Amino acid sequence: MAQSVEQNIEAQAMFVESWADAMEQSIPEEEMLSEGFEAYNRAYEAWMDAADEMFDRTADAAEGEEVPPGEFRDIWLRTANEAFKEVMSTSAFAAGTGNVVETMMELQQQTEEISQETLAQLGLVTRDEVDEVATRLVELERRQHSVEQKLDRIIEQLE
Numbered sequence: 001m002a003q004s005v006e007q008n009i010e011a012q013a014m015f016v017e018s019w020a021d022a023m024e025q026s027i028p029e030e031e032m033l034s035e036g037f038e039a040y041n042r043a044y045e046a047w048m049d050a051a052d053e054m055f056d057r058t059a060d061a062a063e064g065e066e067v068p069p070g071e072f073r074d075i076w077l078r079t080a081n082e083a084f085k086e087v088m089s090t091s092a093f094a095a096g097t098g099n100v101v102e103t104m105m106e107l108q109q110q111t112e113e114i115s116q117e118t119l120a121q122l123g124l125v126t127r128d129e130v131d132e133v134a135t136r137l138v139e140l141e142r143r144q145h146s147v148e149q150k151l152d153r154i155i156e157q158l159e
Contacts, residue, residue: 035090046083
């Protein structure tokens with residue numbers, strides 16, 4: 001049990017190290033960083049324009065103009081789409097998203113390995129062992145079906 005705990009702690013330390021390495025590698029280049037800031041500024045401008053538009057339409061409503069409530073929702077939805085488009089269309093966003101996905105897949109693999117090792121050390125059935133049993137079961141079913149077909153042919157010939 002102590003060995004299992006020790007190995008688990010070592011695996012967690014490896015996990016943290018790999019996470020830190022991934023974060024270090026995910027820092028974008030200056031050009032990408034600049035592009036990301038520009039996109040963020042354009043998105044911010046879109047939000048500020050929407051706030052101005054909301055203020056104007058609220059003032060119009062206060063002066064007696066009939067402003068449908070759905071118009072306010074539409075202003076923010078349109079603005080959200082514009083702002084997200086600005087940010088998400090940058091290479092910085094694409095690179096950052098790619099790094100996050102890659103890191104998460106690596107972490108998932110490491111977590112799976114740690115889980116399998118822990119289960120094995122505790123004497124519990126691992127996924128690999130279950131997969132092996134399932135593969136053998138499918139093969140046995142295939143062989144049984146083949147034997148049944150041969151027996152059916154033999155019985156037909158005997159009758």
